[in-house]
Every structure is written in C-alpha cells, then in structure tokens.
Amino acid sequence: MFIRNYLIPRLLQYFLVIFLGITIVFFIPRMAPTNPVERTIAEIRSRGTYLDPAYVQQMVDALTEMYGLSGSWLQQYKDFWVRLSTGDFGVSFFQFPTPVMTLIKRALPWTVGLLFTTTVFSWLFGNIVGGIAGYAHNRRWSKLLDGIMMFIRPIPYYVFALGLLILFGYVYRKFPIAGGASIGRTPSFTLSYILDVLRHAFLPATSLAVLGAASWFQTSKLIVQNVNAEDFVQYAQLGGVKESRIIFRYIIRNAMLPQITNLALSLGQILSGALITEIVFSYPGLGNLLYSAISTGDYNLIMGIISLSIVAITTLVLIVDLVYPLFDPRIRYK
Amino acid sequence: MVMPLRSTLKELFRDYRFLCAFIVLCFLAALAVLSFFSPYDPTVWYYAPRDLRPSAQHILGTCSRGQDIFWQATFSIRNSLVISVVAGLISRIIAVVVGLVAGYQGGKADRLLMFISDGFLVIPLFLIIVMLAMLIRDKMNIFTTGLLLAVFGWAWDARVIRSQVLSLREREFTKTAILSGTRTLELVFKEYMPYITPLAFSTLINNMSWAIGMEMTLSIVGLTNMDIPTLGTTLKWALNYQAILMRRWNWLLTPVLLSVLLFIALYWLSVSISEYLDPRTRVQRVGGE
Amino acid sequence: MQDGDVVLRTDNLRAHYVLDIPGGQKVVRAVDGVSLQIRRNEIYGIAGESGCGKTTLMKTLYAAINRPLRLVSGSVLYAKDGQELDVYALRKRELRGLRWRYMAYVPQGAMSIFNPVMKIKETYRDFLSSHLKGKTAAEMFEIAKDHIDKLGLPISILEAYPHQLSGGMRQRVAIALAALLRPSVIFADEPTTALDVVVQRGVVQLLKDIQADLHNTIILVTHDMGIHANVTDRLAIMYAGRIIEEAPTVEIFRNPLHPYTQFLINSLPQFGDAGQRVSAPGQPPSLADLPSGCAFHPRCPKAMPICRELRPDTIVIGEHRAACWLHAERGTAQDAAYS
Numbered sequence: 001m002f003i004r005n006y007l008i009p010r011l012l013q014y015f016l017v018i019f020l021g022i023t024i025v026f027f028i029p030r031m032a033p034t035n036p037v038e039r040t041i042a043e044i045r046s047r048g049t050y051l052d053p054a055y056v057q058q059m060v061d062a063l064t065e066m067y068g069l070s071g072s073w074l075q076q077y078k079d080f081w082v083r084l085s086t087g088d089f090g091v092s093f094f095q096f097p098t099p100v101m102t103l104i105k106r107a108l109p110w111t112v113g114l115l116f117t118t119t120v121f122s123w124l125f126g127n128i129v130g131g132i133a134g135y136a137h138n139r140r141w142s143k144l145l146d147g148i149m150m151f152i153r154p155i156p157y158y159v160f161a162l163g164l165l166i167l168f169g170y171v172y173r174k175f176p177i178a179g180g181a182s183i184g185r186t187p188s189f190t191l192s193y194i195l196d197v198l199r200h201a202f203l204p205a206t207s208l209a210v211l212g213a214a215s216w217f218q219t220s221k222l223i224v225q226n227v228n229a230e231d232f233v234q235y236a237q238l239g240g241v242k243e244s245r246i247i248f249r250y251i252i253r254n255a256m257l258p259q260i261t262n263l264a265l266s267l268g269q270i271l272s273g274a275l276i277t278e279i280v281f282s283y284p285g286l287g288n289l290l291y292s293a294i295s296t297g298d299y300n301l302i303m304g305i306i307s308l309s310i311v312a313i314t315t316l317v318l319i320v321d322l323v324y325p326l327f328d329p330r331i332r333y334k
Numbered sequence: 335m336v337m338p339l340r341s342t343l344k345e346l347f348r349d350y351r352f353l354c355a356f357i358v359l360c361f362l363a364a365l366a367v368l369s370f371f372s373p374y375d376p377t378v379w380y381y382a383p384r385d386l387r388p389s390a391q392h393i394l395g396t397c398s399r400g401q402d403i404f405w406q407a408t409f410s411i412r413n414s415l416v417i418s419v420v421a422g423l424i425s426r427i428i429a430v431v432v433g434l435v436a437g438y439q440g441g442k443a444d445r446l447l448m449f450i451s452d453g454f455l456v457i458p459l460f461l462i463i464v465m466l467a468m469l470i471r472d473k474m475n476i477f478t479t480g481l482l483l484a485v486f487g488w489a490w491d492a493r494v495i496r497s498q499v500l501s502l503r504e505r506e507f508t509k510t511a512i513l514s515g516t517r518t519l520e521l522v523f524k525e526y527m528p529y530i531t532p533l534a535f536s537t538l539i540n541n542m543s544w545a546i547g548m549e550m551t552l553s554i555v556g557l558t559n560m561d562i563p564t565l566g567t568t569l570k571w572a573l574n575y576q577a578i579l580m581r582r583w584n585w586l587l588t589p590v591l592l593s594v595l596l597f598i599a600l601y602w603l604s605v606s607i608s609e610y611l612d613p614r615t616r617v618q619r620v621g622g623e
Numbered sequence: 624m625q626d627g628d629v630v631l632r633t634d635n636l637r638a639h640y641v642l643d644i645p646g647g648q649k650v651v652r653a654v655d656g657v658s659l660q661i662r663r664n665e666i667y668g669i670a671g672e673s674g675c676g677k678t679t680l681m682k683t684l685y686a687a688i689n690r691p692l693r694l695v696s697g698s699v700l701y702a703k704d705g706q707e708l709d710v711y712a713l714r715k716r717e718l719r720g721l722r723w724r725y726m727a728y729v730p731q732g733a734m735s736i737f738n739p740v741m742k743i744k745e746t747y748r749d750f751l752s753s754h755l756k757g758k759t760a761a762e763m764f765e766i767a768k769d770h771i772d773k774l775g776l777p778i779s780i781l782e783a784y785p786h787q788l789s790g791g792m793r794q795r796v797a798i799a800l801a802a803l804l805r806p807s808v809i810f811a812d813e814p815t816t817a818l819d820v821v822v823q824r825g826v827v828q829l830l831k832d833i834q835a836d837l838h839n840t841i842i843l844v845t846h847d848m849g850i851h852a853n854v855t856d857r858l859a860i861m862y863a864g865r866i867i868e869e870a871p872t873v874e875i876f877r878n879p880l881h882p883y884t885q886f887l888i889n890s891l892p893q894f895g896d897a898g899q900r901v902s903a904p905g906q907p908p909s910l911a912d913l914p915s916g917c918a919f920h921p922r923c924p925k926a927m928p929i930c931r932e933l934r935p936d937t938i939v940i941g942e943h944r945a946a947c948w949l950h951a952e953r954g955t956a957q958d959a960a961y962s
Contacts, residue, residue, distance in 0.1 A: 156551070264456075
C-alpha cells in the first residue's frame with residue numbers, strides 16, 4: 001500500500017518534474033527573440049572589438065555548433081539529453097576551451113560545503129531552539145527571541161550579507177571578505193589550510209545560517225505551540241508522564257514532521273540564497289560562476305549550471321520526501 | 335472569515351505590528367509620491383557635482399554618477415513598489431483562478447494544476463527566472479520584470495486558495511446553491527469571493543515582498559535595466575562604483591535601509607493579518623516568499 | 624451517609640475561564656458552586672447537555688486546570704490513606720505522584736489522545752516508567768501484556784500504531800490504560816460518544832468490569848441518559864455549571880424532581896411508547912451570560928415569578944438532592960445537612 005500510494009506517485013513526479021524542467025531549460029532560449037549566437041557576437045562587438053564579416057560567419061557556425069543549435073529542434077532536443085546524461089555541456093566560451101563540466105566540478109565543492117553545513121546547522125538549531133521557545137512561549141526570553149526574529153526574518157539574503165560584509169570586512173576587519181581560501185595557497189589536508197578555509201567561510205556561512213535559523217525558529221515555534229494543544233500532549237500531561245519525555249517524544253518529535261516537508265520545500269529557495277551570498281563574498285562556488293557566466297554571456301556554462309542545479313535540487317527534495325515516512329508511521333502503514 | 339471592513343481594521347490596528355507597519359508603509363508611499371515632484375530626471379547623469387556630502391541643497395548628498403541620492407531614492411521606491419504590485423496582482427489573478435478551478439472542478443483539472451504547482455515548488459525557480467531574464471534583458475522594464483515574477487509567484491498561494499475552496503465546497507450553502515440551480519460563476523463570485531479575497535490579500539503582501547527581493551537579486555546579478563532606478567539597481571550602481579571601499583555610506587545605505595524598512599513592514603503586516611485571519615495556523619511559509 | 628465511605632468531597636467549587644478580550648475581561652462560569660460527595664466503590668454519573676460545564680468539572684476535580692481556567696473558590700479533597708488530601712495545596716511533583724497511581728483520567732475524544740508516531744506499547748511504557756521505579760523495559764512490557772490480556776483486549780494492539788486501531792478499540796485502550804496502576808478513582812469523560820451502539824456496549828462493559836475488579840470509584844460523564852441508566856449507581860444532573868439534582872440513579876429515573884431532569888429522562892426512547900419524545904425547549908444558556916435566578920427558568924414550563932428572582936438552594940430529601948423552587952418546602956436546605 002505504501003509503495004503504491006506514496007512511493008510510486010512520488011517517483012513519477014520526480015521524473016516528470018526533471019523532464020519538464022530540463023525541457024523548459026531547453027526551449028526557453030530557443031523561443032527568445034534573439035538567439036544566443038547573435039547575442040554572443042553582439043557582446044563581443046559591444047566591447048569595441050572590430051569583427052571582419054567573413055570571420056563573423058565562421059564564428060556563427062562555430063558557435064551554433066558549440067551551443068548545440070545545429071539541426072532540427074527535435075535533433076537538438078535529443079542531443080541535449082544525450083549531453084546531459086553524459087555530463088557534457090560543451091566548452092565554456094569565455095574560459096575557452098575549458099569544458100563547462102571542469103569549471104562546475106571546481107566550483108561545486110565550495111557551494112556544497114557551504115550550503116550543506118549551513119542548511120543542516122540552521123535547520124537543527126532553529127528547530128530545537130524554536131521548539132523549546134514554543135514550549136515555553138509564556139516566558140520572557142521566548143518572547144524576546146521572538147521579537148528579535150521579527151526583525152531578522154524578513155531581511156533578504158542579499159541585504160543581510162551586505163550588512164555583514166560592511167560590518168566585519170570594513171568596520172572591524174576580523175574576517176576575510178572575499179575568496180574561499182587565501183590566494184596562492186594550495187589545497188591540502190593540513191590544519192592551517194582547513195582553518196584558513198573556515199575563516200573565509202565564516203561570513204558567508206553566518207549570513208546563510210542566521211537567516212535560515214531565524215526562519216526555522218519562527219516556523220518551529222508556531223508548530224510547537226500548536227502541537228502543544230494537541231490531545232495526545234494534554235493526555236500525557238494528565239497521565240503525569242515526565243516533562244522531558246513529553247517535550248522530546250511527544251512535542252518535538254511530532255513538530256519535526258511538517259518541518260521535514262518544509263525543508264524539502266525550502267531547498268530551492270536556499271539555493272538562490274546561497275548563490276547570492278557567494279556573489280557578495282566572492283566565494284568561489286557555483287553562484288559566483290553563474291554570476292560571471294551571466295555577465296560574460298557564457299551560454300553553455302549557464303545552461304550547464306542551471307540544468308545540473310535543477311537535477312540536484314529535485315533529487316535532494318526527493319530524498320527528503322523519501323526519508324519522511326521513516327518518521328511518520330501514518331504514511332508507512334496506511 | 336467574512337467580516338465587515340471597519341471592525342476588521344479596528345481590530346487590526348490594535349496590533350502594534352500592524353500599526354507600525356502601516357506607518358512605515360505610509361512613509362515609504364509618501365516618498366514614492368514625492369518622486370513626481372522631483373526637480374531632476376532620474377535617467378540623466380552628472381546634473382550635480384559628484385560625491386557631495388549631505389547638505390541643504392542635496393539632503394542626502396550626491397552619488398558618483400552626479401545624481402541627487404534623495405530624489406533618486408524616491409524614484410527607486412516608486413519603481414520597486416510598482417514592480418511588486420504588478421507582480422503581486424497578476425500572480426494573485428493566476429493563483430485565484432488556478433485555486434478556484436482546481437478546488438471547485440476537482441478530478442483531472444485538479445490533479446493537473448496541482449502537479450504543475452508542485453513542480454513549481456520543487457524546482458529552483460530562481461534559476462529559471464534568471465534564464466528568462468537573461469533572454470529578455472533588452473526588454474526588461476518595470477512592467478516586464480513584474481510580469482516575469484508574476485508568472486512564477488503563484489504556485490504556493492494557489493494551493494492555499496484551493497484548500498479553502500475545497501472546504502467551502504463541503505459547506506451547506508454550496509449544496510443548497512447547486513440544488514437550487516445557481517450558476518457556477520454566480521456561486522463562485524457571490525459566495526466564495528468573500529472568503530477568498532482576504533486570503534488573496536494576505537498572500538499578496540508576502541508575494542510583493544518576494545517580488546521586491548527578487549528584483550534586487552536580479553539587479554545585483556545584472557539582469558535588469560540599469561537605467562531604471564529601483565532599490566536593486568540603485569544598490570547595484572553603488573556597488574559598481576565601489577561605494578563600500580570608498581566609504582560612500584550615504585549612497586550605499588540609502589537603498590539598503592529603505593529596503594530593510596520595506597521588508598520588515600511588509601512582513602509585519604502579513605504576520606498580523608494572517609494571525610487575525612486564522613489564529614491557529616499562523617505558520618508562515620518558509621524560505622522567504 | 625458515613626463519612627468513611629467518601630473518597631472525594633468538594634465544597635462550593637467554582638472554576639471560571641477568565642478571558643482577556645478587548646476592553647476588559649470575559650468570565651465563563653463553567654463550574655459555579657458545586658458541592659459533591661463521591662463514595663468508594665460506586666460508579667457516579669454526571670449528566671447534562673453539552674456546554675453545561677461537565678468536562679470542566681472533571682478537569683477541576685482532577686486538578687488539571689490551566690489558564691485561562693482558574694479555580695475561584697472551594698477545594699477538592701480526596702481521602703487517601705485515612706487522610707484528607709487537598710489536591711490544590713499539593714506541589715507539582717506530589718500531584719504528579721497521584722496521577723495514575725491514585726487517580727486516572729479517560730479524556731473525551733479518544734480518537735486523538737495517543738501519540739501518532741508511537742506504538743501503543745510505547746505509550747504504555749511512558750505511563751509505566753513515569754510512575755514505577757526500577758523496572759526494565761522487558762518487565763514493563765510484560766506488565767502491559769498481562770494487563771491487556773486480563774481485560775480481554777487483543778495483545779496485538781500493543782504493536783499497533785494508533786491510526787491502525789478502530790475508534791472503539793482506541794477508546795477501550797484508553798480505559799484499559801487508566802486502570803493500569805489500579806487507581807482509586809477513574810474519571811471517564813464521554814467515553815461512549817461518537818461510537819455506534821454495539822461498540823458502546825463493549826466500552827460500557829469494560830468500565831463495569833474494571834470497577835467490579837478494583838472496587839474503586841468511577842466518575843462517568845456522558846450526556847446519554849441511557850448509559851447512566853445502565854451503568855451508574857448514583858447520578859448528578861448538571862445545568863449551567865451547577866448540580867441541580869442528585870440521587871441514586873434508580874431514584875432519579877423513578878422520581879425526577881427537577882423539570883430539567885424530567886426533560887432529560889423523557890427524551891429517552893422507551894419500548895412500547897409511540898408518543899413523541901420531548902426534550903427541553905430552547906438552547907442551553909451561555910456560561911458567560913447566565914440568566915438571573917434559576918438558570919433554567921427561561922426554558923422551564925413550570926417557571927414561577929420567584930425563579931426569575933432568586934437562585935434556589937439545594938434541598939435534601941433523604942438520598943435525593945435538588946435545587947428547584949417547586950420543592951423548596953419539602954426538605955432541609957443543603958448548607959445545614961451537607962457541609
């Protein structure tokens with residue numbers, strides 16, 4: 001029953017979303033009024049470079065080939081999937097001839113490292129503190145914390161990151177304001193290198209973690225306040241069950257469930273936050289790569305980053321959704 | 335949930351958050367209106383000396399592009415608000431239509447529409463928006479930006495409206511109306527709209543703040559029309575001219591503080607309204623929208 | 624009445640909900656001057672329409688009141704080990720020690736009283752381990768198994784999640800769980816509501832079996848007079864936060880004194896009686912805005928001028944108590960005889 005009612009529809013949705021998402025990514029540029037080849041040439045011209053007409057034609061052909069724009073749409077579409085499945089997104093135009101995949105592989109660990117740690121940390125921290133604050137919602141500290149969150153929560157990543165940058169990078173110069181590690185250091189598994197990386201990650205991670213935790217705190221606090229009023233919590237209290245047991249096994253355990261779903265829903269948003277944060281702190285991850293790809297019009301690189309991110313995020317959401325039944329027997333044994 | 339406007343407002347103004355947010359928004363709206371009386375054309379550069387400190391003539395000083403920071407700010411608030419209202423209103427229309435059709439029609443239409451909105455929730459929309467913005471970069475103005483954001487900002491709220499419609503369908507008056515031969519459209523407009531309008535309004539505020547944030551993000555990435563002053567482009571220009579390094583705080587902090595005020599006010603407004611509408615499910619959407 | 628028999632005594636108990644509303648306070652008088660004496664080894668019934676304060680009375684007796692509900696006056700005294708225990712004078716820890724070992728509670732709406740992510744055996748373990756010291760998990764599981772088995776419920780339910788059990792089964796588990804530590808007093812709030820008649824009978828039988836086994840006190844709240852007729856030894860009728868009549872159940876059904884009680888009994892279907900069932904006209908009053916005098920007078924067909932003016936005292940006629948002006952002349956006033 002579980003497999004038929006939960007697992008199969010969810011997997012089906014996963015493949016359909018990826019299929020449609022990638023299809024949209026394929027078609028959007030082809031429906032646009034200007035095609036990327038013309039755009040690239042216009043970009044080069046706009047930098048004041050004079051282009052010989054004969055050379056332009058050659059370039060158009062080369063770019064058309066490179067961008068996978070030759071042949072019928074159907075043929076292009078098929079090629080697109082083949083390239084996608086082999087991880088071949090062609091070569092970057094502005095870092096010619098480095099393959100797009102190489103650039104992405106170089107940037108990926110930074111983004112994953114930053115995103116993974118801050119997401120896990122802020123989810124756990126926000127939920128636990130929010131849970132306890134929700135249980136003690138009549139206490140003064142809980143109300144104070146709630147008041148502070150009312151100011152932090154609505155601020156967008158960009159503004160918050162900028163604030164941190166100004167404060168710590170310029171006013172108190174305690175942390176590096178750019179890069180993933182000091183320039184010229186070779187990556188190694190030494191303590192000093194790891195400390196250097198952590199020091200560089202501190203500001204971007206803080207901006208992500210604080211805003212993330214603020215949002216989880218608020219949601220968790222409200223959920224716990226509602227769970228607190230549930231019959232089974234009241235019953236355990238009537239039954240004189242120990243308070244610590246009620247908090248953890250009755251309240252937080254049940255309040256976690258919607259937060260797992262919310263985690264899945266927020267992953268897409270977290271990605272955009274992380275990309276923006278990387279741009280602010282010039283962090284060498286995917287966000288920065290995307291930024292430079294956009295500003296240089298590096299078409300293949302953009303397509304590569306976007307397609308991969310769509311697959312990665314939908315997969316992550318799927319994993320979270322598949323983990324969910326482990327925590328909720330109502331789904332497991334329908 | 336259906337209640338007279340006057341007593342609703344009276345109740346809401348008792349909430350200090352609503353009151354504060356209302357005052358701040360009035361202030362920002364006044365700034366936006368002031369832009370119509372601006373002595374300067376916001377698209378012209380160097381009409382004033384560059385990098386002046388605040389003075390009687392230029393109350394917030396001037397920027398490195400030789401523009402008056404205060405008057406530029408009035409334009410940026412106005413344009414950002416216009417974008418968010420365009421995005422918010424159009425996406426509300428989509429959300430209400432989708433929510434009504436899915437909830438009322440049920441069956442295949444419901445499954446299809448909910449599949450689409452599920453897809454919207456799962457996919458990193460930001461990247462799709464970035465891609466689209468890239469391709470219409472030449473045609474980006476406040477209306478196309480608003481439109482672009484509207485196309486992507488309805489999915490969650492359509493779900494909220496759908497579940498409201500689902501519960502309305504189960505009510506007695508729906509059955510009586512159907513049995514007595516009321517036309518569907520009439521039923522929907524006369525009986526359902528009073529319940530859906532407050533929902534649409536409270537989600538509108540969240541959506542507006544999402545749209546303003548998105549516009550800023552797109553501007554920072556460099557995908558909007560840099561000639562139109564918005565909160566995002568003003569900030570982007572300041573950054574482009576290394577305002578942090580040069581410590582031109584009056585230039586940099588004007589859009590930052592204005593946007594922080596705007597975001598906090600919109601958030602407080604929405605928290606206060608949704609608590610009023612449904613004291614139990616005060617859970618806000620996660621992830622910033 | 625012998626005092627040694629009394630297990631629970633209240634004296635002019637008042638518990639009100641005090642709600643802050645814009646421009647002042649709203650007071651809901653859910654329990655408004657209740658004096659009771661409940662005895663060992665009896666099933667004591669409390670009847671009344673919904674919204675008359677029955678559940679609040681149960682919570683107040685069980686000393687489980689939370690804001691905005693407040694104890695306004697009176698005390699709740701239990702007889703324990705030859706002494707009278709004022710539960711509202713106890714510390715939190717001492718009160719927790721009474722729970723389940725001395726008194727247990729079956730709340731209304733058993734559909735959702737079990738933690739949805741835990742198996743029933745885990746709920747058993749939580750209740751056992753919170754009140755018994757030095758038992759291993761295996762020992763506690765054995766206790767739970769014996770207990771379930773003795774009450775004639777299938778042992779397999781221990782391995783089930785709440786959503787896998789039927790409503791009737793959940794209700795029976797809730798009752799079984801209340802009897803787990805052989806308490807002296809069990810409170811059962813509407814245990815048969817929302818169950819169909821066949822299942823109701825099983826639930827009622829379980830309650831009776833437990834009482835017969837433990838010889839303890841069960842306080843049973845339900846609006847269903849049929850259940851009261853079948854199960855309870857003595858019966859109190861509650862209206863607008865007050866007990867308006869109390870007597871042995873047989874006596875109440877044979878000779879109801881209060882017009883409201885008469886309505887409650889007449890609304891029961893009877894064999895061989897094709898006449899129309901008459902229930903009390905109108906709606907129960909709002910507890911936040913009670914009528915003057917006798918709260919029942921707006922709905923009472925026998926209302927007299929005095930009923931609008933003054934609240935009737937409770938008078939005692941043998942084992943029968945009633946608060947109604949119709950019978951004011953027939954007995955002694957409560958204050959003299961009762962406290």
